[in-house]
Amino acid sequence: MNILINTSEFKNSLHEVMGVVNKDMSMPILGHVLIEKEDKNIKITGTNLEVQISSSATFLEADEFDPVTVSGRKLYDIVRALDNQELQIKLSNNKLLLNTTNSSFKLSTLPSNSFPQFDDFKAIETFAVNQNELLDLMNKTSFSMATNPDVRFILCGLLLEISSNSITAVATDAHRLAISSLKIEKSNINNISCIIPRKAVLELIRVLQGNKEAKVSIGNNQISVDTKGLSFVSKLMDGKFPAGYKKVIPVTATIDILLQKQNIRSALQRVSILANEKFKGVRLEATNKAVVLSSENPEQEEATETIEYGGQSTDSNKITAGFNASYLIEAINACSGDDVVIGLNGPIERDQASTEKKQKTEGTLIFSPSDKNTKYVVMPYNI
Numbered sequence: 001m002n003i004l005i006n007t008s009e010f011k012n013s014l015h016e017v018m019g020v021v022n023k024d025m026s027m028p029i030l031g032h033v034l035i036e037k038e039d040k041n042i043k044i045t046g047t048n049l050e051v052q053i054s055s056s057a058t059f060l061e062a063d064e065f066d067p068v069t070v071s072g073r074k075l076y077d078i079v080r081a082l083d084n085q086e087l088q089i090k091l092s093n094n095k096l097l098l099n100t101t102n103s104s105f106k107l108s109t110l111p112s113n114s115f116p117q118f119d120d121f122k123a124i125e126t127f128a129v130n131q132n133e134l135l136d137l138m139n140k141t142s143f144s145m146a147t148n149p150d151v152r153f154i155l156c157g158l159l160l161e162i163s164s165n166s167i168t169a170v171a172t173d174a175h176r177l178a179i180s181s182l183k184i185e186k187s188n189i190n191n192i193s194c195i196i197p198r199k200a201v202l203e204l205i206r207v208l209q210g211n212k213e214a215k216v217s218i219g220n221n222q223i224s225v226d227t228k229g230l231s232f233v234s235k236l237m238d239g240k241f242p243a244g245y246k247k248v249i250p251v252t253a254t255i256d257i258l259l260q261k262q263n264i265r266s267a268l269q270r271v272s273i274l275a276n277e278k279f280k281g282v283r284l285e286a287t288n289k290a291v292v293l294s295s296e297n298p299e300q301e302e303a304t305e306t307i308e309y310g311g312q313s314t315d316s317n318k319i320t321a322g323f324n325a326s327y328l329i330e331a332i333n334a335c336s337g338d339d340v341v342i343g344l345n346g347p348i349e350r351d352q353a354s355t356e357k358k359q360k361t362e363g364t365l366i367f368s369p370s371d372k373n374t375k376y377v378v379m380p381y382n383i
Contacts, residue, residue: 001065001091003042005057007082007100013057014076016230017046019203020053021072033072034115037065041229045117046072051200052118053207054231060086067112070096078105118233121224123217125162127186131227134216135208137169138201140180140334140374145198146173154239157195162218164189170245176327177248177363178334180374194218195241200234207232248377250365253343254317255286258369259309261340264291265332267305271295272325274303281383282325286344287318295325319344321364322383328366331376335368342366 017033024030034045041056068091075096079087082100090097091109098105138158146155152174159170168181196204207230208214215226225232271282275295285292294304321344332340343365363377 001068001089002061002063003059003065003089004061005042005059005087005089006084007079007087008084009057010087011076011079013042013044013055013229014072014079016055016207017044017053018072018076019046019206020048020051021046022048023073029069029110029114029116031071031073032069032110032115033075034067034069034112034117036067037062045115047116047118048199049116050197050235051203052231052233053203056229065091067115068096069110069112069115070107074107118222121217121219121222123219123224125190125192126215126217127162127184127189128213128215129167129182129184131208131210131212131214133182134167134214134225135205137167137180137182138205138208141169141171141178142198142201142205143330143334144171144173144176144178144376145201147198154195154237154241156198157237157241158198158201159193159195159241160218160223161191161193162189163191170241172242172245172248175324175379176331177245177377178331178375179245179249182373192218193241194223195237195239196223196234197237204232204234248363249375250343250345250362250377253345253365255288255319255344257286257291257309257342257344259291259307259340259342261332261335261338263307264340264342265329267293267307268325268329268332271303271305272329274301275325276383279383280325281322281381282328283320283322283383284344285318285320288316321380323364323378323380327378331366331378334376335366335371335374337368337370339369340366341369 021033022030030048036043041058043054043056045054078098085100088099094109096107096109142158145158149156155173161168164187165183166181167184170179212228217224221236223234223236271293272280272295274297275281276297283294290306290308292306296302345362363379366376
């Protein structure tokens with residue numbers, strides 16, 4: 001092995017795979033990256049057994065060499081600490097040698113045949129999508145994924161539904177829901193769906209960049225996203241996403257409030273300062289003219305703020321509901337544009353099979369007037 005490469009080029013490729021390189025004492029190989037020669041590039045691969053990322057870096061010179069693995073973190077930290085210059089990489093006695101004009105480093109390696117790589121899979125469906133648009137779709141929805149797998153494991157993932165000319169992403173943690181759709185230019189496509197694990201979604205968000213196309217391939221238990229110089233592969237979650245999630249999305253609202261994003265976001269942030277630290281609950285009292293935000297905590301401290309918005313409705317409806325302030329703020333932040341619509345629903349009656357009637361409060365719908373393809377639902381609770 002004898003490779004000559006620019007440190008900046010090498011550093012950028014290492015950075016793209018570092019998110020899946022772990023310190024696993026039970027499997028030291030997972031802390032390593034695999035380095036291979038591929039045409040006029042070297043390919044660097046990292047994996048955590050659930051996600052595999054490969055990135056290519058163009059070398060200046062290189063001979064033929066067998067694949068080698070080396071500690072990803074140590075290699076990245078060394079290359080990152082070097083100035084923009086040429087780096088020579090050699091292999092001698094199972095040690096990887098890094099040399100610059102004034103520096104030299106010697107790193108231990110492990111056998112490349114012990115590095116776990118994903119097998120190639122047969123794609124059920126393949127389509128192309130703009131990277132920025134795919135990134136935007138995931139940023140608009142991923143924050144609503146559940147974080148605790150002990151509650152309901154399948155909710156710790158992002159549902160992708162692919163249909164003719166459209167991709168829809170859905171995430172929920174049972175307290176809130178985010179749904180957004182994106183148009184794609186492919187009408188002859190199978191209607192399929194898959195659930196991408198939370199960690200994989202966060203890694204994909206980290207590596208997607210640029211305005212170029214990405215090729216997405218979906219198989220029975222894997223999904224891949226390929227861009228120029230980068231290959232991302234993830235296992236899919238085994239299970240069914242809640243089938244009735246669409247029923248959670250309100251069709252109408254008792255009170256529709258049109259507000260400037262900055263105003264309502266800042267007010268929520270201020271009022272939540274004195275909210276209960278555990279639940280971060282704020283109370284919304286809304287009429288067709290104003291919204292009153294309030295909070296209190298066990299120390300008997302209180303905060304109140306009024307936002308007048310001058311609604312067009314002449315109805316005398318009044319709704320009081322409690323919410324997790326963080327859920328409201330995150331949904332509002334994810335809305336595009338300068339304005340946001342908050343559709344509040346009060347208690348309504350639902351007929352039961354018996355003669356009894358049950359009181360139920362519907363969720364609050366949040367969306368941007370400039371984006372009809374994205375909606376957020378936040379469920380209220382008693383505070």
